[in-house]
Amino acid sequence: MCGIFGLWQRDNRPINGSVVQQATDTIRHRGPDDEGYLLFNTQSGQLIPCAGRATADELSLPPLDALQNQAFDLAFGFRRLAILDLSPAGHQPMSTPDGRYWTVFNGEIYNYIELRSELSALGHQFRSGSDTEVVLAAYAQWGAAMLNRFVGMFAFAILDRQERKLFLARDFFGIKPLYYTLGDRETGGHFAFASEIKALLALPDVCRRANPQRLYDYLRFGLTDHGAETMFADIHQLPAAHYLEVNLNAGVVHEPHQYWRLSPTKQLDISLDEATTQLRELFLENVRLHLRSDVPVGACLSGGIDSSAIVMAMRHLEGPELDLHTFSAVFDDAVIGEEKYVDIVAKAAGSVVHKIQPSAAELLADLDQLVTLQEEPFGSTSIYAQQRVFQLAGTAGIKVMLDGQGADEMLAGYRPYVGVHLAGLIRRGQWTAAQRLFDNTARLPGSTKRSLLEGVARAILPPRWQAPFRQMAGKELMPDWLNQAWFRSHAVSFAQPPQPNGTTGHGLRYALHESLVHGSLPMLLRYEDRNSMSHSIESRVPFLTPALVQFVLSLPEAYLISEQGTSKAVLRRAMRNLVPDAILDRKDKIGFATPEQRWLNTLKPWVDETLQGAAQLGIAAINPTAAAKEWAMVVTGARPFDRKIWRWLNAMRWIELYQVNLSA
Numbered sequence: 125m126c127g128i129f130g131l132w133q134r135d136n137r138p139i140n141g142s143v144v145q146q147a148t149d150t151i152r153h154r155g156p157d158d159e160g161y162l163l164f165n166t167q168s169g170q171l172i173p174c175a176g177r178a179t180a181d182e183l184s185l186p187p188l189d190a191l192q193n194q195a196f197d198l199a200f201g202f203r204r205l206a207i208l209d210l211s212p213a214g215h216q217p218m219s220t221p222d223g224r225y226w227t228v229f230n231g232e233i234y235n236y237i238e239l240r241s242e243l244s245a246l247g248h249q250f251r252s253g254s255d256t257e258v259v260l261a262a263y264a265q266w267g268a269a270m271l272n273r274f275v276g277m278f279a280f281a282i283l284d285r286q287e288r289k290l291f292l293a294r295d296f297f298g299i300k301p302l303y304y305t306l307g308d309r310e311t312g313g314h315f316a317f318a319s320e321i322k323a324l325l326a327l328p329d330v331c332r333r334a335n336p337q338r339l340y341d342y343l344r345f346g347l348t349d350h351g352a353e354t355m356f357a358d359i360h361q362l363p364a365a366h367y368l369e370v371n372l373n374a375g376v377v378h379e380p381h382q383y384w385r386l387s388p389t390k391q392l393d394i395s396l397d398e399a400t401t402q403l404r405e406l407f408l409e410n411v412r413l414h415l416r417s418d419v420p421v422g423a424c425l426s427g428g429i430d431s432s433a434i435v436m437a438m439r440h441l442e443g444p445e446l447d448l449h450t451f452s453a454v455f456d457d458a459v460i461g462e463e464k465y466v467d468i469v470a471k472a473a474g475s476v477v478h479k480i481q482p483s484a485a486e487l488l489a490d491l492d493q494l495v496t497l498q499e500e501p502f503g504s505t506s507i508y509a510q511q512r513v514f515q516l517a518g519t520a521g522i523k524v525m526l527d528g529q530g531a532d533e534m535l536a537g538y539r540p541y542v543g544v545h546l547a548g549l550i551r552r553g554q555w556t557a558a559q560r561l562f563d564n565t566a567r568l569p570g571s572t573k574r575s576l577l578e579g580v581a582r583a584i585l586p587p588r589w590q591a592p593f594r595q596m597a598g599k600e601l602m603p604d605w606l607n608q609a610w611f612r613s614h615a616v617s618f619a620q621p622p623q624p625n626g627t628t629g630h631g632l633r634y635a636l637h638e639s640l641v642h643g644s645l646p647m648l649l650r651y652e653d654r655n656s657m658s659h660s661i662e663s664r665v666p667f668l669t670p671a672l673v674q675f676v677l678s679l680p681e682a683y684l685i686s687e688q689g690t691s692k693a694v695l696r697r698a699m700r701n702l703v704p705d706a707i708l709d710r711k712d713k714i715g716f717a718t719p720e721q722r723w724l725n726t727l728k729p730w731v732d733e734t735l736q737g738a739a740q741l742g743i744a745a746i747n748p749t750a751a752a753k754e755w756a757m758v759v760t761g762a763r764p765f766d767r768k769i770w771r772w773l774n775a776m777r778w779i780e781l782y783q784v785n786l787s788a
Contacts, residue, residue, distance in 0.1 A: 155660070183215055288371070297530065346768075
């Protein structure tokens with residue numbers, strides 16, 4: 125697990141080594157254990173690996189500073205978080221024995237042991253116990269076809285010296301980040317990539333222009349991290365399950381190519397008992413692979429089914445010898461408090477329990493740091509609670525954490541999925557089943573008949589009726605707290621992102637696919653990556669492998685949401701006798717939540733000051749007068765609390781802290 129950076133001057137101008145080191149320094153937190161550089165001249169073929177300030181002396185590499193006056197037009201920078209093979213043999217940039225291929229690699233290939241055995245049988249030799257070396261050998265053997273052999277999370281670049289080519293790739297779900305920017309060819313320009321946006325912003329000719337469409341999508345719908353664009357107009361991200369090739373001879377950056385697709389149409393003809401057995405086997409195998417590490421492994425524990433399943437699986441697989449540490453954020457709140465469930469699981473697993481209880485005052489004190497490390501606006505204050513959990517783990521000396529991201533998106537864990545499932549039943553003419561599901565779900569905690577009906581309407585109404593429905597529900601596409609004139613002047617499309625509906629009769633499967641590929645999952649993975657890596661911790665998500673996700677997405681919908689309205693029905697069955705019944709029988713759905721409304725009410729003077737400051741700073745995207753008026757109504761109880769308030773505040777701080785240009 126690491127931080128990577130690369131820069132290629134497309135007009136072959138010499139690279140400034142100080143700029144490379146400065147950009148790499150911005151992601152030092154991703155890898156405090158080691159540092160390395162590579163300089164390459166794409167014309168002459170000259171190549172020199174270099175040392176940084178944190179590079180082991182025994183590697184005997186020349187320092188980057190000593191090569192400032194030589195002509196190299198391509199450079200790699202690397203920061204290492206040592207997880208597998210902690211020795212200097214795992215140093216990067218790393219090459220194949222013949223020196224043809226060089227890589228900077230971020231992530232973990234969990235099946236690297238099996239792949240190494242296969243590659244050894246094909247004649248490849250290995251000098252370390254790292255998975256990075258396996259990636260290099262796999263590329264030399266299979267090229268891009270290697271990607272579908274991996275079980276893991278990854279973002280990397282490989283230089284092919286012979287073909288004068290760069291190959292960049294990102295994992296199946298985008299667990300690990302990979303950003304890039306293209307300079308203006310008319311003025312020379314560059315191609316640069318990095319694990320984090322801040323490394324690219326360290327380059328002197330990268331603009332901080334806002335992306336108006338993405339800013340609208342965030343402010344209005346809370347949507348970020350969808351597609352290849354970012355909140356910065358000139359910075360892109362390589363989409364999940366894509367690779368990108370750069371021809372250094374021709375100076376061409378090719379369009380990204382998708383190497384794997386999750387199918388929403390595949391359907392398995394399988395009994396519930398068979399599905400239960402296979403899901404348990406797939407899940408336990410995933411956790412087994414994700415436990416491979418040469419450093420201590422801990423786990424996030426919220427008290428929900430997903431994290432509880434991971435913790436109990438860790439104990440089941442490793443036995444009493446595992447020194448199991450769990451980390452939780454808890455709140456003294458009757459609605460969202462899950463501490464009693466955390467304690468049940470911790471006792472059953474025999475784990476060493478670590479808890480943190482963040483407060484509103486701490487949120488305010490840490491907010492600017494949080495906005496800076498996240499790099500783009502985020503959805504709610506729950507991201508702060510997560511950040512504190514990883515901080516707690518770092519303090520305890522844990523370098524690898526397992527977490528349950530992805531389970532809600534693949535197993536229909538969120539309540540709105542019930543409305544989509546209901547719409548599918550109605551379209552298939554299964555009225556009796558729909559009525560039973562409706563009545564049973566309406567009786568569950570946190571659910572109402574109105575919310576269910578609204579969910580059905582969103583899923584079943586044709587697109588032409590969606591706008592009138594939103595207006596009746598008070599959810600206009602351009603509310604008055606947005607500056608309509610500014611967004612119109614930037615040609616923004618005032619449209620809700622595509623919504624899966626029940627036209628096929630199986631809208632739930634398409635809704636889950638949308639959440640996994642474009643919706644909530646990409647956002648959650650970005651939050652988790654930044655929060656964990658800010659404390660030099662590798663976060664692993666064992667639910668997210670292609671085999672497991674495709675299997676679940678291919679199951680009959682009734683295996684996910686039962687007629688009693690129970691979400692994750694097949695997972696609950698699969699985890700029986702492993703996870704405590706008190707967890708599996710929970711009927712509420714809290715999610716990873718914070719007392720956000722109470723926090724913001726407590727911080728009212730700061731909220732008022734921030735809204736007033738927006739007008740003074742000229743933050744043109746938001747109408748601060750209308751926003752302040754709506755906030756006042758929320759404070760008095762005239763309007764219900766809405767998370768859009770947090771989005772206003774978050775966007776304002778992001779614009780100011782990153783000096784985002786809204787005038788271009």
